[in-house]
Amino acid sequence: MGFYQPIVESVKSKCLSVASRNHRSLDKPIDLEIDFDDEVKYLRKSMKSLGIWPFPYRRKWIILCIVSFLLSTVLPLTTKTYFTDWKNERCPQLLTVIFMEFVTTKVLIFKIHRRNVQGIFEFMKSDWERAKYLTPERKNLMLESVKQSQFILKILTVVFATAFTFTAIRPWLTSYIHQKPITFYADVWHPFTLSPISGVIMILEITTSLWTVVAFVSLEAYFIILAKHCCAQLKILGSTIEQYKGRTLHNIPAERYNCACTGCVVTRHVEIMQFFKSIKKSFNLFLSANLLAIQTYGIVTVIISFQQTGSTSTFFLTICGIFAILGFSTEFLFCDIGDKLRQESLNLGDAVFNSQWYDFKRTDAKSYLMTMMISKNMPMQLTAGAFFTVSLKLFKECVFLVLSVFSLFRSINEKKNRELMGL
Numbered sequence: 001m002g003f004y005q006p007i008v009e010s011v012k013s014k015c016l017s018v019a020s021r022n023h024r025s026l027d028k029p030i031d032l033e034i035d036f037d038d039e040v041k042y043l044r045k046s047m048k049s050l051g052i053w054p055f056p057y058r059r060k061w062i063i064l065c066i067v068s069f070l071l072s073t074v075l076p077l078t079t080k081t082y083f084t085d086w087k088n089e090r091c092p093q094l095l096t097v098i099f100m101e102f103v104t105t106k107v108l109i110f111k112i113h114r115r116n117v118q119g120i121f122e123f124m125k126s127d128w129e130r131a132k133y134l135t136p137e138r139k140n141l142m143l144e145s146v147k148q149s150q151f152i153l154k155i156l157t158v159v160f161a162t163a164f165t166f167t168a169i170r171p172w173l174t175s176y177i178h179q180k181p182i183t184f185y186a187d188v189w190h191p192f193t194l195s196p197i198s199g200v201i202m203i204l205e206i207t208t209s210l211w212t213v214v215a216f217v218s219l220e221a222y223f224i225i226l227a228k229h230c231c232a233q234l235k236i237l238g239s240t241i242e243q244y245k246g247r248t249l250h251n252i253p254a255e256r257y258n259c260a261c262t263g264c265v266v267t268r269h270v271e272i273m274q275f276f277k278s279i280k281k282s283f284n285l286f287l288s289a290n291l292l293a294i295q296t297y298g299i300v301t302v303i304i305s306f307q308q309t310g311s312t313s314t315f316f317l318t319i320c321g322i323f324a325i326l327g328f329s330t331e332f333l334f335c336d337i338g339d340k341l342r343q344e345s346l347n348l349g350d351a352v353f354n355s356q357w358y359d360f361k362r363t364d365a366k367s368y369l370m371t372m373m374i375s376k377n378m379p380m381q382l383t384a385g386a387f388f389t390v391s392l393k394l395f396k397e398c399v400f401l402v403l404s405v406f407s408l409f410r411s412i413n414e415k416k417n418r419e420l421m422g423l
Helices: 007-027 042-048 060-083 093-114 112-129 135-170 169-178 196-241 253-259 264-307 314-351 362-376 392-420
Strands: none
Touching: 007 169, 042 060, 060 196, 093 112, 093 196, 093 264, 093 392, 112 135, 112 196, 112 264, 135 196, 135 314, 196 264, 264 314
């Protein structure tokens, strides 16, 4: 045994060193160098290219002039669709115009609330400055939220880029399927064939459509990043509450960022509540416009689908139907995030209840427990309008409304068919 003892000790020490390294690697946070710039890097690039980034940057006014020219020249032309006979081949143009004007409305809302958006971004940046003093576990909560939001954004970008590509090559696909000459509808009064002027108008329309799709994805990305950031902050606050340790006096201000004492927890909770209030100012209109547009788009698609029965525009309607499905999928994503955000606020209340509040001193209970319990009744989730909560329940109601319209028009269509058959 004495002969093998050095070998056994050597193997044992190596195993312990490997185990300790593995343990440290598991405890090591994921990419701690990430910061606010990494969280919004995709959003910043797209918004700068659109001219809607709220902070000053180079060539901002040049981009705004180009965008204003595009919208002022193309949108009035496409708006004439409302006064044309869109019952035949022009119904896809109507749905395209609805989508373009919906996105333009959201961009205007975003521009009107530019100062509020600046305040939101500054608050998010301060959260990342605070994260330098957090524990690795709490830092990882923020890092995971960034990874989830970026993963969702990549999927949205790929899906809508594919949809835009199919829309851009629609005339050529239609010509190939129906074996007809290529025609374009840039001027929605009459179809026309290729010419220098029509080519310029077509390029303007495609450019405006590209701007619309990029603006749509950027604004949805803004919502997703912000909602995920809010979820992470609520999780961090909940984990802090669970480690409550009474009153503490801090000699160094940075100690407050990772502290679970009465004053720090209540102060952080009040800051988050103020942050949520500032979010509601712009998101009420923003999400209400989203709900209204998705509902209108779905209902108009249903109505046109019955009016187009037997026509040659099945391919157009298929594309419009795909866009409607994409819209509802995006709405489902919002509602799912809203549910998770509301669940995090409920978890925050549970953390307060489970923080051994019955051992609090009277002064602590007054400044800590009552503040948290009363604030819990305030809306700690993003809302759409004054009456709607973004949740899966609301999504079901939106889908049921479109299905009800579909059922109504199907009944009307069946009644007309029976009358034509003399039944």
